[in-house]
Each structure stands twice: as C-alpha cells, then as structure tokens.
Amino acid sequence: MDDIFSFWSGLSEEEARIHPRDKKVFTRLNPSFEHPYFAEPFRGRLQTAPVVLLFLSPGLHERDLSVSAQEPTYYSQQREGHCDLPMECEHQTARIWGGKIVKQFGVDYETARSKIAVLNISPYRSKEFDDWHLLAALPSARVTLGWAQSVLFREAEEGKRIVVCLRSSGGLGPTTKFGKSLYAPKCTRGGMMLLGDDRDKIVSAVKRAIL
Numbered sequence: 001m002d003d004i005f006s007f008w009s010g011l012s013e014e015e016a017r018i019h020p021r022d023k024k025v026f027t028r029l030n031p032s033f034e035h036p037y038f039a040e041p042f043r044g045r046l047q048t049a050p051v052v053l054l055f056l057s058p059g060l061h062e063r064d065l066s067v068s069a070q071e072p073t074y075y076s077q078q079r080e081g082h083c084d085l086p087m088e089c090e091h092q093t094a095r096i097w098g099g100k101i102v103k104q105f106g107v108d109y110e111t112a113r114s115k116i117a118v119l120n121i122s123p124y125r126s127k128e129f130d131d132w133h134l135l136a137a138l139p140s141a142r143v144t145l146g147w148a149q150s151v152l153f154r155e156a157e158e159g160k161r162i163v164v165c166l167r168s169s170g171g172l173g174p175t176t177k178f179g180k181s182l183y184a185p186k187c188t189r190g191g192m193m194l195l196g197d198d199r200d201k202i203v204s205a206v207k208r209a210i211l
Helices: 020-029 063-070 072-078 092-103 139-157 197-210
Strands: 049-057 118-119 162-165
Touching: 020 072, 020 139, 049 139, 049 197, 063 162, 118 139, 162 197
Parallel strands: 049 118, 049 162
Antiparallel strands: none
16 A cells, blocks of 8 residues: 555656656546646645544635645645645635634634644545546545555544544445544535534534644
C-alpha cells in the first residue's frame, strides 16, 4: 500500500497539478476536473490532527485560479500534512469555506486550525463531482482510499482520532458510526450535517477532541 504522504511528496510545480501517475487516466478518459489548478489531496495537519473530515473532492471558486498561480509554496507545504488550515491571507476561498464547515461543530476556526484536517478522495477541483467512475481509475484516489481504509479508519475505530465523512462514505455502509469514532452522517451536498441525534453526538465528540 502506498503511503499518502510519500505519494504526494517531492513533486514539481507541473506535477502538482496532475500527479504523474494520474496522467494516463486524464489522457484516456478526459475527466471534467479543472486541472489547471493545483491538486489538493488534503489540507491541514493530516499527519496528527485529532479530527479529520472526509470529502469527495475540493470545490472550485473563481478565486482559486489566481491563488494557485501565485502560491505554489502554499500547496507544497500543505501536501506535507504538517500545516494548519489556511488563514485568509494564504488562501481566501479555503478560509471562507473552512469557516462554514467548522462552525457546524460548535468551534471557531482559529481554534480548529491545528486540530482539524480535510482529506479529499479525489484531489482535483470541480464545481460538482459527477465522475464517480474515476475513483477507481485514478491512482491518486486509490491511494487515498487505501490509506483511509487501512490507516485512518482503523485509528478512528480504535478511538485514536475522529473521522467524519461529510461528502463521501469512503466505502462505508449506511451505518452512521463504526467503532469508537468513525462517523458517516447524512449530509447535504455541501458537507453540512443534517439535524438529528447523530449530528448532536458527532458535534459533542468533535468539541471534546478540540477544546
């Protein structure tokens, strides 16, 4: 099994837009991802964060292209898995979006920056993810799923950290909780948990891990 951090390390600026092992898939299947942008497999301190939020892919905003063109160092540092979630001066779109996502857990963004990480199964940007077949075709997506299922999910089931699947179940079934702290709640397309007992329990667990 590939280690997700080794997989994404040492890439040139060009390779950081489309991973070298994904290029054949892009040539063969012509996916609808916006690949002029830098890939973003994860964000935050994924190596150590006590809370990890799982999504299908990073979203897309018109501001992202200018940020990507000007700040390759930001993405390079994020791919190491040791950086806090970004401040607005580092990545405005990510900061605005992150603030909305984090708020649903009852914690403020500044407190959460070093405690929450975001993991994307597909690292490539799109406004609406519809290329489900690519999750099996893209080596990068297979590496993420393999690492999540063999490392991250195991740690969550053992209670070593909390994982909340907000836009993808990562191959989990319809159950909303697995082991001690692996959750797959019902969510909106934008990653907002729906109201209910499950949501309340997840919010409480995340707040305990962060505050």
